[in-house]
Amino acid sequence: MYFIGCTRFSLYIPGSNAWDISKVSEDNYLSQLYSDARMAARFDIFFNKAVPLYEDMAKRFFYKHVIQYSAVMPEKWKNKLFEEAAKYDFIVLSEAGENPISSTIKEILADRPSGTIAYFRVDDDDILSVDYLSELKNYVNENYEGMIVSFGCGLVATYVDGVFRDFRQCYRRFLALGLAFIGGYNAEKKEYWLPRYNGHETVDRHSPAIVDSRTPAFIWTHHEFQDTKVRSGGVAGAVSSRLKGYSRITSIRDYEKRFPTLKNEMKFLLENNEEILFLEKSRVSVDRVKFPTLNHKVSSKYVLEYSIVDEAFLHGIDKGVVNNRYLIIGFDILDSQGGLEVLGLNRSTDPDIGWYFYVSFVDGVANGRVEFSLSFKSNVCGLNFIKWKSKKPAFKINSMRLASESDD
Structure with missing residues (x-):
């Protein structure tokens, strides 16, 4: 044999x-x-x-x-x-x-x-x-x-920034x-x-x-450096979208024995409920785009990390320019009890915007992190990208991560 x-x-x-x-x-x-x-x-x-x-x-x-x-x-x-x-x-x-x-x-x-x-x-x-x-x-x-x-x-997983960040059951x-x-x-x-x-x-x-x-016999990895990108040229269609047809693991039992080198990453993700929304470069060119999130347990604390590029930025000409109101990111938050309050976000009188924050660009790039707390546990159902001050530029999303944090 x-x-x-x-x-x-x-x-x-x-x-x-x-x-x-x-x-x-x-x-x-x-x-x-x-x-x-x-x-x-x-x-x-x-x-x-x-x-x-x-x-x-x-x-x-x-x-x-x-x-x-x-x-x-x-x-x-x-x-x-x-x-x-x-x-x-x-x-x-x-x-x-x-x-x-x-x-x-x-x-x-x-x-x-x-x-x-x-x-x-x-x-x-x-x-x-x-x-x-x-x-x-x-x-x-x-x-x-x-x-x-x-x-x-087996499992299908995403890999970004040197670590695995999502594991889902795959048949x-x-x-x-x-x-x-x-x-x-x-x-x-x-x-x-x-x-x-x-x-x-x-x-x-x-x-x-x-x-x-x-x-389970394998882990099928998805990431931004895969060879199919040579063909696709990085077109919109994030790695995370490929995983939406698969169910996220809810326990590491059985998997930790079969994939012991990934035990700690699996355990961390289950405890922190981190969700990768985009791993490949996605492009927002219309005035408003809605991105539904995936289901994770409800929480009263969330953090969003983002990296976005303003494609209208002219290198060498606009250097040092700060644009604070080019783009809004709004959150669809399920208000199951009524009277939800959110600490860390603004509230718009426009119901189509709801809770939001302005994205600040410096030299055409927005790299940031926003944390917010809810008055009671609830679920973030989606994110809305809304062009605000300028209607012309297109924005390229390099990465976007949403995590529901521990309530301790």
Whole structure:
């Protein structure tokens, strides 16, 4: 029984769908692919959150994890990759192009007896559970050779500013992460074979497939540095909107055992009820936009953190200009008892505005935090962005976070 995992660590693949040559130049693609922010996030998620879990699995099974990298990777990141990988004897580094994955697998299996193998892939920003191989081993024998195994239960999460900030239950079959191909190795011929693969979403059309969604097996990460942004160019449609179809976890029981490297972050989020509204750059160009929030427990204390850019700001001309009344952010607060009072916000006589505050811009940027307390526990149902003094500029929302704080 052999397990071989593979992670393509920020591979430069100009022919893939992640690079639309009609929209992104080669130089632009490379600069985005190996930007400091993107690479720092990859190293953090993979080596700090995922690899410790894989190391634990390597102690219990014959398991090698291949990390493919590109020759064009900048030296500082290549050196860091080699430095991190050297800490683990189950990791095998392989330069893509020079060593095809097939050759690397043959090298791993050389001098091993014939047996069943399971090959799977996981991206450098996704995470498999610490008991992934324990679940997969049920299908790694000659009775299942030629089949593909999809674990359809896991978590979908958002990652921003170096930490995970949201975890939700996810049921999604045939995701690429952790999709396992069961094949065989012939020691006499020194050859191996695996089921046919022609795109992860349609594997069951080419090979018999097993879907096992009984236990959480993965964390599917969403963040602003994902490769799909190369195609989309950062268009509106925040990362958080992708998660709205999934239910937020209400307990860390079971998850903390399967993802122990994320236990503290899960616990913190459950206790603080932080909600990420936007992680990708979203653009407000009309006079008024309403953003519904997601349900979290009612509270009497809230905090909103924001980062917004005034696109009409002219660098070098308007330097030092302070604009205090360009934009209003209003709050839809459920007044279930009547007579609600809010400390920290203004109250408009216009019922369509309600409780609000003015956003202050300096040099075209508004980075701030507003805290407010309610006279009794209630729920913030939505946020309203209203252009006020100026109707012309468009505003780009870099980030927006709402948290209901402890009432202690």
